[in-house]
Each structure stands twice: as structure tokens, then as C-alpha cells.
Amino acid sequence: MLYTHKVGGSNPSSPTSESRDRSGDAAVSCVCYHLRASLAIPPRKRCILSETPTCPTCGSEYVYDDGVLYVCPECGHDWPIGADAGLAGLVVHDAYGNVLNDGDTVTLIKDLKVKGTSSAAKIGTKVRNIRLVEGDHNIDCKIAGIGAISLKSEFVKRA
Secondary structure (H helix, E strand, O other): OOOEEOOOOOOOOOEEEOOEOOOOOEOOOHHHHHHHHHHOOOOOOOOOOOOOOOOOOOOOOOOEEEOOEEEOOOOOOEEEOOOOOOOOOOOEEOOOOOEEOOOOOEEEOOOEEOOOOOOEEOOOOEEOOOEEOOOOOOEEEEEOOOEEEEEOHHHEEEO
16 A cells, blocks of 8 residues: 655665555555655555544644654653644653653752852752743743742652
8 A cells, every 4th residue: 555666776766666555545654755756646644554643733644653752853842642732732741851841840950050040940949839831941930039930840850
């Protein structure tokens, strides 16, 4: 059910065998995406054997599953396998790959300078009741003695 082609042949863009699915549409192997233009196959045609969805962020069809998550290699977006792509929401991981949720307690793994003050948030500081947000600094929280602050998830671990 897939196009196959000779590697290193005189004309690598011509398929050696062609097969079609039940609807009559030709299928393309996921590894043969570089031949699409020469085979005149629409760019959104997916491999029949592939059960992975397209990326909800960028629409890429080169999504792979990484255990419990689907991962898009083009934009870096990931979402749970069991969840609907539209309902997956925000997935934030700590420095060790653990999934963070709203209301979790995290611990700082590095001293962080706080802009606008001479103080710093020290390593080992526990931060309770975090809130996950979109953006570069994807954790909003309050740290005792400092106040409201936004943190990057790469500087925390789940407590």
C-alpha cells in the first residue's frame, strides 16, 4: 500500500512499484516525504499505516509518539496520547520531565536573580500553588519575601 523507490538508482524520483488504497488514492511512505514534489502528490497526503494525528499547532504530519505524549519535531509541541488534540491544553514539564499541573508545589533547582531588586530566590525554595500560563515564563507564583513572580519551568522540580 506504499510507494517504494530505488535508492541511488538512475532516476530516484520514479517509483518502482505503485499501489493504491481502496478509494483509489495513492499512499506515500512517511520516509518518502522528500519525493512528494516529483511524484505530484498533494502535500497533506498522509501515510495509510500512520495512526498519529497531525500537530494541532502547526499542522505537521511528522508527529511521533514518545511514550505517553505525541511530539511534533517541527514546532516542539507535545500533548497526551489519550487526549483529543483540541482539548489537550497546556502541557508544562519541570527540569526532570515531570508534568506540572495548576496548584502543584515546586522547588527551585538554581539561584535565580530577581530583576529590579538586589535579592535572589535561593536554591531549594519551595513554591506552593503555582499557576501555569502560556509564554516563555510559563509558571506564575508568589514567593515568600519576594512577591509575585514568573518562572521558567526549566528551573524548578516537582516537590
